[in-house]
Amino acid sequence: ETFQGKTAVVTGAASGIGHALALRFCEEGMNVVLADIEPAALTAAVSELESSGYSVCGVVTDVAKPEQVSALADAAFDTFGGAHIVCNNAGIFTGGLLWEESLADYQWSLDVNLWGVIHGVRAFVPRMIDQGEPCHVVNTASMAALTTMPFAGVYHMTKHAVLAFSESLYHELALTAPQVGVSVLCPELIKTGIANCDRNRPAQYSGEGDIVESDARTMVHDSIASGVSSGLPPREMAERVLEAVKDNRFYILSNDGWMESARTRIEDILQGRNPTLAPPDLT
Ligand code: NAI
Structure with a gap:
């Protein structure tokens, strides 16, 4: 199956895995809509791809906001006439002991990692079904969706939820609209900007008491930073995603x-x- 001339939408596309996915879809001959909450990084990513001659556009989007994700879907259909691969990929990490982490950490993590995926599916899937063409949803979970570890419980919880949501979506689409495929992306450690995700922590989660410093938090954030810095290049992840989409394979897992x-x-x-x-x- 070829997606040449079709349209991909990627959230969290200004950095890391999302950025690599956007580039890979461009190389595949697709139009790509890049969405991200960080305007400057998004503009830079879009201009870089444009200057290579690719057909792209950028839409500043906070995936936690349903109306912004609907506007993203409108932009994809208005600009390129459709959406054939939709990657609900934006995500953030917070860590610490479950009873010490702030409510803001819980809310931010659930809003981006889980609600971002839910809003993406609710905004795009009905329109993808109506398109009547082969298309594919890719939800980014994590290998953390298949395990649990201490000091990262909030992250595990959001990613387990994305996995369950995606499996349920798979069953429902297989029964009702089999031309719409689904995959769940479960990356291992990938060399991206996620250890610095606080750079995009919105003001609503950054008030007094919203970041609770603790030994557990420092320890887990340091260990994520060092793990990620020696992780795989995001490009390898993007290659694996495209293969899985073409083969209509649901689980995109690491083998480590x-x-x-x-x-x-x-x-x-x-x-x-x-x-x-x-x-x-x-x-
Ligand atoms: P990254 O930080 O390099 O890229 C994430 C992008 O999402 C950033 O450009 C950021 O601005 C954007 N973003 C953050 N909040 C947003 C929001 N509310 N709305 C829209 N965009 C937003 O990180 P990375 O690693 O590329 O993360 C992508 C996905 O991969 C995340 O879901 C993450 O949980 C997942 N993942 C990453 C792993 C890794 O080792 N890097 C491992 C497993 C999963």
């Missing part, structure tokens, strides 16, 4: 130590054991 820790979790459940602490062996 994360799978073993996912297996341990399922075994715990099947055998009625209490949760094993099984951090992924990434060596």
Whole structure:
């Protein structure tokens, strides 16, 4: 199946995995709508792709806001006449002990990581179904959707929810509109800007007491920063996504130590054991 001449929409497209997806879809001959909350980075990404001769446009979008995600869908249909691959990819990370993290951390994480995906599906899927053409939704979860680890509970919770939501969406589309495919992207550590996601923390989550410094928080943020800095190039992730979309494969997984820790979790459940602490062996 070729998507040449069709249109892709990517949220969180100004950086990291989203940026690599946008470039890869351009190289595939697609029109690409880049959406991001960070205007300057978005403008830079769009001009870079334009100067390479690609057919792109940028829409400043906060995926936590349903009306902005609807406006993004309008922009894709107005500018390029459709949306054939939609990547609900924008995401952020907060960490710490569950009873110490601020409500703002919970709200920001749920608003972007989970509600962002929900708004994307609600805005785009009905229009994708009406298009009557082959198309595909890609929701970004994480390998963190298949495991649980301490000090990152809020993130795990949002990503487990994205996985469950995406599996349910898969079943529903398979039964009602099989021309619309679904994949869930579960990246391992990828070298992106996520460790600096506070750069885009909106004012509503940045008030007095909204960031609670603690040893657990510092420890997990440092470890994410160092893990991500030696992660895979986002380009490899983008390549894997395009292959999965073409093959209509739902799970886009890593094959490193994360799978073993996912297996341990399922075994715990099947055998009625209490949760094993099984951090992924990434060596
Ligand atoms: P990144 O920080 O490089 O890119 C994320 C982009 O999302 C940024 O450009 C940011 O401005 C944008 N963004 C943040 N809040 C937004 C909002 N409310 N509305 C619209 N855009 C917003 O990070 P990365 O790593 O590329 O993240 C992409 C996705 O990949 C996220 O969902 C993340 O959870 C997921 N992921 C990343 C992993 C990694 O190791 N980098 C591992 C597993 C999952």
